[in-house]
Amino acid sequence: MADIVEVRGLVKRFGDLVAVDRVEFMIADGETFGLLGPNGAGKTTTISMISCLLEPTEGEIVVAGHSINKEPTAVKSSLGVVPQEIALYPTLSAAENLAFWGRMYGLSGTRLKKAVDDALELAGLADRSRERIEKYSGGMKRRINIAAGILHRPKVLLMDEPTVGIDPQSRNHILETVKDLNASGMTVLYTSHYMEEVEYLCDRIAIMDHGKIIAMGTLNELRDVVGGMDVVAVTVSEVSDRIVAAANAIDGVEGVNQADGKMEVLTPSSGSILGRLVTTLESEGAHVTSVTVTEPNLESVFLHLTGKSLRD
Ligand SMILES: Nc1ncnc2c1ncn2[C@@H]1O[C@H](COP(=O)(O)OP(=O)(O)O)[C@@H](O)[C@H]1O
Ligand SMILES: [Mg+2]
Structure with a gap:
């Protein structure tokens, strides 16, 4: 691609x-790419440079084949930008605000009307489109922000922490909207400091801290940074060499550690071994009292690489 x-x-x-410190990444056509990092990591500054709002000190950015230095107009028309706050006129309705943004993108007449209607539908606010924006909740305004960003059907949508500080219902709506837009062929660059969101949405993720990309890849590739394995902790009535050997002999078990009455079984896929693990141990005469599967997540990756938590 x-x-x-x-x-x-x-x-x-x-x-x-x-x-922003020598940042490099490529986003394939049709991908949802996540930029994950704590506050101050440099996410907004990166997005602002891609959207031609801020001039890079150094470096090169190309969007849909157009360089931001040589063809900023072509870049801007390929992009939709959803910043955390856009200027909405409080005394105008949602439809009127969107029509204003649509005209900024050069839309008019029936094309403008259709673009506004489609965007309102997508935001899930078609039934409230005649209400003044000042009556809207924070989450509804955020959804209008997104609608404004996609009026001109951009190839690439840049979204800067679109779910910060809003109610769970709007948050879920936004996450599903991102999925739908991507499914319709739009490429998405999504920044967040919520690892669950990028885990849920993104094909590939760059983890950013202090202006640098410290790791990049698919979720599974990033999990590999901390081993790429599931850890199954099993508490058994007694741990013996024979029982450990039996667990080790199961297809799909990569290794077994034993420590004070517990076994830790390493496997690339806990789902495919759990049943066999328990029956094997029981048939060897060990009584299994608990089984816990833990899986490295992006929080563990960030912790591993930086020594601190994403939420600090
Ligand atoms: N206009 C500016 N002038 C000076 N410092 C800035 C400016 N914009 C951002 N910064 C600083 O650059 C760093 C990265 O900020 P930002 O890109 O907003 O991070 P993020 O979006 O990941 O929270 C922060 O230390 C921030 O204080
Ligand atoms: Mg930011």
């Missing part, structure tokens, strides 16, 4: 601060 976003050697300095 061709890359629709290419970022090479991207640097942004604010005085002495290096907010």
Whole structure:
């Protein structure tokens, strides 16, 4: 698949601060790509440079074959941008606000009307489109932000932490909207400091900290950073060499550790071995009292790489 976003050697300095430090990534056409990092990691600064709002100190960005330096207009028309806050006119209705943004993208007449109707439908707010924006909840305004970003059917949608500080219902709606947009062929760059969101949405993820990408890959590739294995902790009535050997002999078991009455079974896929593991241990005369599966997640990866938690 061709890359629709290419970022090479991207640097942004604010005085002495290096907010973005030699960032490189490629996003394939049709992908949902996540930029995961804590506050201050450099996510917004990166997105602002891709969307031509901020000039890079160094580096190259190409969107849909157009360089941001040479063809910023072509870049802008390929992009939809959903910042955390957009200017909405509080005394105008949602439909009127969207029509305003649509005209900014050069839409008019029946094309504008259809674009606004489609966007309202997608935001799940078609039935409230005549209400003034000032009556909307924070989550509804965020959904209108997204609607505004996709009015012109961009090839690539940039979303900057679109679910921060909103109610769970709007949050779920936004996550499903991202899935739908991606399924309709839109490439999405999604930034967040919530690992569950990027785990749920993204084909590939770059983990960012202090302006640098510290790891990048699919969720499974990133889990590999911390071993790529499930750990099944089994508590048994007694642990003997014979029982450990029996567990080790199961197809799909990569290794077994034993420690004070417990066994830890390493496996690439706990789901396919759990049943056999328990019956094998029981048939060897060991009584299994508990089985717990733990799986490395992006939090463990971040912790492993930086020594700190994503939420700090
Ligand atoms: N306009 C600016 N002037 C000076 N420093 C800035 C500016 N914008 C962002 N920064 C700093 O750059 C770093 C990265 O910020 P940002 O890109 O907003 O991070 P994130 O979006 O990941 O929270 C932070 O240390 C922030 O304080
Ligand atoms: Mg930000």
